[in-house]
Every structure is written in C-alpha cells, then in structure tokens.
Amino acid sequence: MRTLLAFPVILLSVILQSSVVSGVRLLSGTADLPLVMLAAWALWDEVDAVWHWAIATAILVGFVSGVSWVVFMAGYVAVVALARVFRMRVWQAPLLAMFSVTFLGTILIHLFTLLSLRLTGVTIPFQDAFGLLVLPGILLNLLLAIPVYAVMRDLARWVYPSPEVE
C-alpha cells in the first residue's frame, strides 16, 4: 500500500511539472519538481520504499520528455543516493541536508542532460547552459525545496506514523 502511494504522488508531480512548473522560467531555467520531491521524500528515516519512487519518476518523466529516460534514471537514482548519504551525515539539520541534496542533484541532472544531448549531436555551449539554465534552475529548486519539504514531511508522517511512546 505504501509503495502504491508513490504512483499518484509521482503522477501528480509530473503533471504539475509539465503543465505549470515548466512554464515558470527564470532566464531559461525551470524548477524540477519531481527531483525536489524525491529529495525531500528520501531524507526521511522511516521511508524505506524510496528507490521505487526514483525509478518510477525517471520512467514517467522520460516518457514525457524529449531527453532520454536514461538521464532521468541516472539523475534521480543519484539524488536518492545523495539524500541517503546526507541523511546519515547531516541528520541534525534536515533542511540543510535538503538544500544540499537539491543543489547537488540539480547540478548532476543538468550535467547528465548536457552529456546526453552532446552524444546525440546537440551541442549547447557550456557557458550558456550554466548561466541560463543551471544557475536559475538551482535557484528555483532551492526556493521550491522549502514548501515541498514541508509537504513531503507531512506525507511521510502520515504514511509512516511513529509508534506511540508509553
């Protein structure tokens, strides 16, 4: 049941990303709602079904996007791995861990996309990509991180209620 919950949540995030978030541009960059959502979800100790979420999100976003699904698979799995590492290292400051994972995850997924496009023959100047897409994308993702973190925290508490202490 807990694993099945992933599908409506991921579907909603991908729909929102495609219809709303992609339309809000800063220079040429946009936020990545599924990435931020995955990072927030993976930072919770109680959450065990997180790799399924990453794979399902990658398949769904890859299905909608013109970029190869391999990029999203590598990117989202890397974000979850980062979140799991940061959860152990920065456990006393979850919001700091959230920002760190969002920052590094955005850079990683943009790097993978650039590499993938270069392999398919689309050359994008690195300076343009960094200044117009990566930096604004990082800023937007960091702005999105706070509300998404709060929502995913409530969702995690609802799905994985902590046992009553007597």
Add this chain to the structure above:
Amino acid sequence: MALALGGYFSSASNVFTDTLINIQFWFSSRFVALQDFLTAPRDIVSLRQQNAELQNEVAELQAQVIQLQQQVGETQILAALVDFSRARPENTYKAAAVIGRDPSPFLHYVIINRGSNDGILRGMPVVTDQGLVGRVDAVIADAARIQLITDPASNVNVRLQNAGVEASLVGSVTGDVNLDLIPQDANLETGDLVLTSGLGGGYPPDLIVGQVINIRSRDFDLFQRATVQPVVDFTRLQIVLVIVNFKPVDISPLLPAP
C-alpha cells in the same frame, strides 16, 4: 382666559412647552437608542447573511466572467485558425490544444492532446494562423510531442523572401532562432521575411517563420548569420494546427555517411 387670549401668558406658556419638548426629546432619543440597541443585532446578523450571499454571487459572477473571457479568447483563436485553414485549402489540418511542456529546460517541446487516434504521425508540421511552430516528434494514442523551431536540435531549411537565398534556421537553449549558412554575397536586410523552403522534405514550402532582426556579416567568415524574430509567440501557445496531409520525406539514407 381673557389674559391668555390677550397674550399675557405667552412667555410662561413658551417656557412650559420648551420644557415639555425637551423632556419629550430626551425620552424619545433614549427610546430610539434602546430600540436600536435591542433590534440592531438582528439587523447585523441579517445584513451579514445578505452580505455573504452577495459576496458569493459576486464571486460566481466573476468566475463566469473569467470563464466567458477565456471562451471568447479561445473562440478568437479558433476563428483565426479557421480563416488560416480556409486560406490554404490544399492542406488538411487537425486542431489540437497545448496541454504541457517538456519537463527539461534544455529542450523546447510542447505536448498536444491529439495523437495517432486522430491520424497524427511523426514528422507532421505544426502551425498556427501566424506561422510555423515545429513538427511532431513523438506520438502516442491520444497525445503527441511537438519539437518547436526554437529547440536547440531543430533545423529548418528556409528561404529569405526578398534576398532570394536559402539558409538554415537553428534554435538555441535561450529560445532565440538564428539563420546560418547564408552566402556572403547575399544582400540581407532587416525585416526580410523568412519562409520555409521545402528543401529536405521536412516541411512544406512557404510557411511563414519570422523576420530578420539582426545581421552579422564578417569578411573572414564563410557565411553570414542573422537573428530571426519568430512570428509565433511560443510562450503563449494554446491551440495549434497539425498539417495531417503532409508526408515528410526521410532523406537520411541518401546523405553520405561521415
């Protein structure tokens, strides 16, 4: 009686009536105040209720106005598209609504609500009443993904109407479109209209793409370059037309291998 009729009591009578009136006024004003105090709460409750009802009504009417304005906007777009399709009876069009954009900011794609069930195939050109939008990149049963001409991977063969030369139109990550491979001897001017040439078989000829707004010509370059202002506003795409009777030609087998 005689004294009264003679007006000798008038001052005394005035003092008496003034006193009476003042007393009457004092009682009357206190009564009205008391009455207000007792009845006002009921009025406030009913007024609040009326106010809430009116506010709801206003909200409903405002929603209706927004809905109607949206319908008017859509009708205007559809009317323009119908005019466009009537002006070009040689093409068969299928109208589609734009329902999303590519999640990745690196690519400029939109998603439409028509797919293979509506006869849409990969490679079909997509236009609006203003001009060329792009072409179908991928199709599923009820949706399709359109590669816009602003996409960095997009390449459209075009011709400049006044200069009479052909060139290649390429997109970029910023959404700007540039003309490349313009011969050095071509006499380019700003404002020159850019149309599809039909070369390569990817697009039908004579679709309007945009206007030249900036020319970069240097003596030591092989070709001139130019920036084009597209006629279509890609940020406000709502409804597009897919040219369903155009069969794109795949010339890739004819190209020499690198």
